[in-house]
Amino acid sequence: MVESVVIVVPARMASSRLYGKVMLPVLGKSLLARMIERLGMIQHQAEIVIATTESPDDDVIVKEAESLNIPYYRGSIVNLMDRQYQAAKLFNAEVVVKIPADCPLIDPRIIDKALEHFFSDKFDYVSNLQPATYPDGNDVEVMTMACLKKAWQNAGRPYDLEHTSPFIYENPLIFNIGNVTWETGLDYSMSHRFGIDHPEDYYFIERVFKELYPVCHRFSCQDIINLLKLKPHIYDINAQYNHVNWYNKHLSELKPVLAV
Template identity: 30%
Template sequence: MVRTGAIIQVRSGSERLPGKALLLLPFGSGPALLAHVVDRAQQASAIEQVIIATTTQASDDVIAQFCSDNGIACFRGDAEDVLNRFAAAAAIYKLNIAVRLTGDNPFIMPETIDAAVQQHLQAGVDYTITEGLPLGTNIEVISFAALQKARTAATAHSDREHVTPYIRRESMFKTQEVPIASDIKKLRLTVDYPTDYALASLLYSNLYKPGHLFGFPEIAQLLQQYPWLAAINEGNTQRKAFANEQEELEEAKRILKLGGFDKTLQKLEK
């Protein structure tokens, strides 16, 4: 029998929004942001267990305490070697399939998780990622065998501080993208900056009710009513873990083109 679990990577440290995982959502009245991530993951029918993977640093004792207070499985590992932390958590909890989530994405949808896991199992691949959804709501699914191979073989620091770049890059792994259409694809639904938290709080204050998981249709309807909501955090940029140098180069070209830096772009292309 295939055992599938969700592993939520989370730590207290954040340069732009310290302690964001335990901020109340909505502001001042709701459960912790991390509690929403856990709740949404637990509602996916494909998920048998939710595990929080945090670090052994003293600053993350509050995360471990949160897990203890709420009866959530917790694994603590190296702060920098996230690949090893993630793979070790999957091994200890005997997962065959791991869904990778992060503690700053409170808008993940259970139906997206279920669709991604189903497509992963049907295709018999090592790695699956959805694409086409708002930032912070796409889902990664990784087979345990692939995690173990990457854990053993990856040596670059950039591959160890992130979980999936090595798997996405190396030809030994079978990967797939699962496109999902969305009317709000351009919306930023991750919490990395104060303005991200402001948008999340406004959305949750209007849509959240205990016991009810709102979805993309409700968000889209609210945006139709208040289109200015999308402008709250649209200027924020996202750090990205590139699978290889070529991918990073293409992203640099795209940004230069958008900014009108034609001369710099021409030099880069040469």
Template identity: 35%
Template structure:
């Protein structure tokens, strides 16, 4: 079984343009993200778009030694399908590049659970019921199932959000497995990069607390100990699937 991580990235984000190319601690947020994923030991593929605005993402990823697949900007499902075919994956971990502090051990736990289930119709995630902070999200699923979704999915939400065809069980036989955090409940915290206030928090965490060296439990403990940090982006609402 060849399992690979596919992370989606683009420069034309609406709330905070080119957000993954912004920097903290002397590195872009994309660089932090990819470095942490490398620690899983799995191959990591950057799925970006053919839009010329994404050339800096291609250049940075290539410079860091990560393969890049370029596909549709809006039909992200087809972009993932193309990356799967090009790299001949049988299993996929989907993450998003706006998670610069994603914990590699959290991702590894999800992959291990997926392997243990040993079924092509299983979808494993840690955010079906949220206990982790935003920014630690992953999904693990069969490459064959996503390729099937790419062939038959017609709803715009399925084309844009990649995995809704799977976790909404449109095929009728998917088995959904949630992996909760055994460290408690960090679901109120945002460690993801979507707005300027998210950037203020992440920049502070990295530049003042060396957050790039911390795991999920340590990050949550830090936020618990410093409520003024959590307050920086506590008001930010996550965009809904149809937005």
């Protein structure tokens, strides 16, 4: 029996460094629309749901979801754990895939690889973040609804609620945890940044889309790497932030992780 897979995309306008980043334009569409387009390219069957907040600022996210014909859920402004859980529950998910809206260059092939690994065994949770090897901005987390529910019931630290998954991957004795690494054997997680959090990230992403999208809509992570080798000045656009991510801010709080 095929399990119901729901991709939950947390998205909101508020951002301490770049307000409204998910609605910035690229080739005539919003970054959110471009990301949804890429999510629709995966080989696995899945429903995509945008999880936004009840803030009036996020009315524009709702309008964008409606224009894209993508279902949405509106929930807590600060508790992303609850927002993700309620969205997954509303759409009867059995398997939940979390892809942050600040990953507009996400490679659909990486999502498929994570799903294939997840379904290869009786995993509760699979990601490509423990340890991370892909360029930052290719974040994929796959979990059973039962796993997400247990985390929702038991997690309580502020960054658990903000980032959803630390409670899960810090408890390998409770959850069966798996990890997917980049098949190249390389680790570009701290040297290449494909996500968006700063204006320079936007300029980088916009340039990548302009270079690659007209050639192939379904361009890959490797295509981006090849572009940056050919045109290193594009790499330099946001290189100053390559080592910056939320995980580093909480190193003193995070527990050791065991994943297979």
